[in-house]
Amino acid sequence: MAKTESGERPRPPLSGEPLALDLVNTTFIQGGLRGSLVDALAVPADLDLWLEEHAQALPPEPARPAAGPATASHLEEFRRLREALRELSRACVAEEPYGEQPVAVVNRAARLAVSWPEIGDGAAGGTAAGAADGPVVRWAESDPLMVLLGAVAVSGVELLAGPGRHGVRACAAPGCILYFVKSHRRREWCTPACGNRVRVARHHRQRRS
Template sequence: MSAAHLVLDLALTIRHDGRGGVADDLDAPEGLTRWVAEHREALAAAGASLDGFAADAAGLTAVRELRRAVRALFARAVRPGEPSPADAHRLLPPGEAVARLDEAAAHVPVVPRLTWPGAGEPQVTYAPAAPAAHVGLLTAALARAAMTFLASPDRARLRACHAPRCVRYFLKEHPRQEWCKPSCGNRARVARHHERHKP
């Protein structure tokens, strides 16, 4: 999983709840513990080996604050388009969002490690320069993934989905893609049809 997909998956923990509202997959420490388990390999590649990770309230708050910074910078990245309606009314100022990423990334310095298995290709991974707490490893890895993505050409493909009730960001995969997934496209077409045929 690339840095883009890791940080996009973090942003997508805020989603439509299916009933007209917004759901947060990180609403409790158990949600963060589950999310980390699902992303263990990508986090390890980003320098955060989190075997046995169990989130607590402080860790949850740290990750949610980092996610808030990421979503604010995603909103900036999609300009002149509109940001996700989930947080358009409560975005952090861009300077504050960048400062949060910088601060989180600096918590755990990393060093590159080269591995080269006998029959395989060499790979560079990143490991903490010194022992660090799980939550520090997690937020630092996520902040660095966000920085890598936002400074990459992939940032130009980032879009906010504006289908009815959707609050997701997505990477535009082809020129005609307007929504994050086909079901959002269907909802948007149905909404346009109803709007045109209103009495």
């Protein structure tokens, strides 16, 4: 378990899914069917840790180190996006129409990821020497952490409005609330641990019968 300002906190048991689902999966049940709900984004330091863990999947935002740690406002925005993505994931699995409110939350957040390339300041003055390192990326949103929020929202749009939505699954293990993209035909569980737990429970039932 990683240490944050909130002390030692358990990490989500599943990662490596699309960013949107990894955010959704920051709430999970620890302890199986009779376990307790855990929120891995309880304080702003937890959000900093989650962003650090997903740095490779997020846009390389050079201004972020100077932006300082996440604030309570940042945490609130990420949790609002998480709630919307969880509802859309649920509707996707259930093959229900997406609700207007969660769609609006995700779409609004996705606009924060707007960026464009520019020629860097060093190339001004009629020389190409300053352009040797390639274009400079500019972001419409000035807050780097909100840019990252937008990137997670874009991941959700691409997944839940694209062909990948057909692979979104809710873990079939009783008591589990995690989502994943079905990576192979026989995958039913978010992690092997959930599959093992189901098989052990099934074995005990068969022995009692």
